[in-house]
Amino acid sequence: MADTVLYDVTDGVGTITLNRPDAMNAMNTEAKAALRDTLREAAADPAVRAVLLTATGRAFCVGQDLKEHIGLLAEDRATGSGQTMSTVREHYNPIVTALAGMPKPVVAGVNGVAAGAGAGFALAADFRVVADTASFNTSFAGVALTADSGISWTLPRLVGQGRAADLLLFPRSITAQEAYDLGIANKVVPAADLAAEAAAVARTLAAGPTAAYAAIKESLAFGAGHTLTETLAKEEELQTRAGASEDHHIAVEAFVKKEKPRFLGR
Numbered sequence: 001m002a003d004t005v006l007y008d009v010t011d012g013v014g015t016i017t018l019n020r021p022d023a024m025n026a027m028n029t030e031a032k033a034a035l036r037d038t039l040r041e042a043a044a045d046p047a048v049r050a051v052l053l054t055a056t057g058r059a060f061c062v063g064q065d066l067k068e069h070i071g072l073l074a075e076d077r078a079t080g081s082g083q084t085m086s087t088v089r090e091h092y093n094p095i096v097t098a099l100a101g102m103p104k105p106v107v108a109g110v111n112g113v114a115a116g117a118g119a120g121f122a123l124a125a126d127f128r129v130v131a132d133t134a135s136f137n138t139s140f141a142g143v144a145l146t147a148d149s150g151i152s153w154t155l156p157r158l159v160g161q162g163r164a165a166d167l168l169l170f171p172r173s174i175t176a177q178e179a180y181d182l183g184i185a186n187k188v189v190p191a192a193d194l195a196a197e198a199a200a201v202a203r204t205l206a207a208g209p210t211a212a213y214a215a216i217k218e219s220l221a222f223g224a225g226h227t228l229t230e231t232l233a234k235e236e237e238l239q240t241r242a243g244a245s246e247d248h249h250i251a252v253e254a255f256v257k258k259e260k261p262r263f264l265g266r
């Protein structure tokens, strides 16, 4: 059986590739566990300074594998165990926590449709490079479910509460261009260039000041749920840490010498 998730580390980029192309990268139990564990590995590896999440085939990820899910639902009914939705706690929540909390930038290379939890994964990344043929679909209400994979946190922050409600109540596929106009896609590129363009963005970030990027991610997440006063205090704490980093000293020295800094990531 082919690996459901591929992983490669080159030039500081940990590339995680969802690899169930024949199933449109639907997440079965094996793929969810593999993605969760690979994200944790990438987070812990100092050689990885940026993560690229992408996929093989014509889809990015269509969320929960409904063909597996129907069997689990039947089992639940038969045994009364009610265990089917424990996958949210065991898989989806840890996956999204790992993406959003990754102490380095995460780029989603959205090569095709991103639906349900698959859209949630893309939205939990820091930067989305999207093929012009790709699309996004919240999908959840279509299968009589509510939002998961962080979508009720990420989507309103990207598009506003009203548009998020629209996209969740009336699930439909929105094009890459619509996603760009709404602020979901950061960059739309011709489908043939997606892999190269997404990898280039990830490589650029991997060559950057990793500790400062981690602090930027932390302060954005903090600011989203705190007052200005609290956020100013957090910024001071994080700026003090960034100011003590080797990369800060390297950058200031390079600026004064009119040179290009070569960041160490610490």
Ligand SMILES: CC(C)(COP(=O)(O)OP(=O)(O)OC[C@H]1O[C@@H](n2cnc3c(N)ncnc32)[C@H](O)[C@@H]1OP(=O)(O)O)[C@@H](O)C(=O)NCCC(=O)NCCSC(=O)/C=C1/CC=CC=CO1
Residues within 6 Å of the ligand: 023, 024, 026, 062, 063, 064, 065, 066, 067, 068, 069, 084, 085, 087, 088, 092, 113, 115, 116, 117, 118, 137, 139, 140, 142, 143, 145, 148, 173
């Ligand atoms: C809008 C679509 C994503 C893409 O549409 P389209 O390009 O027209 O492709 P289709 O013809 O519909 O599909 C091609 C084949 O792929 C199969 N497929 C698509 N999605 C899934 C899926 N999620 N699971 C399994 N298989 C899937 C489809 O059946 C076709 O196969 P065949 O060729 O054999 O017929 C559209 O496909 C679509 O709307 N898909 C469903 C999206 C969806 O509802 N996803 C799940 C949302 S719920 C979720 O992600 C999270 C949870 C969390 C916890 C527990 C339980 C459930 O969900």
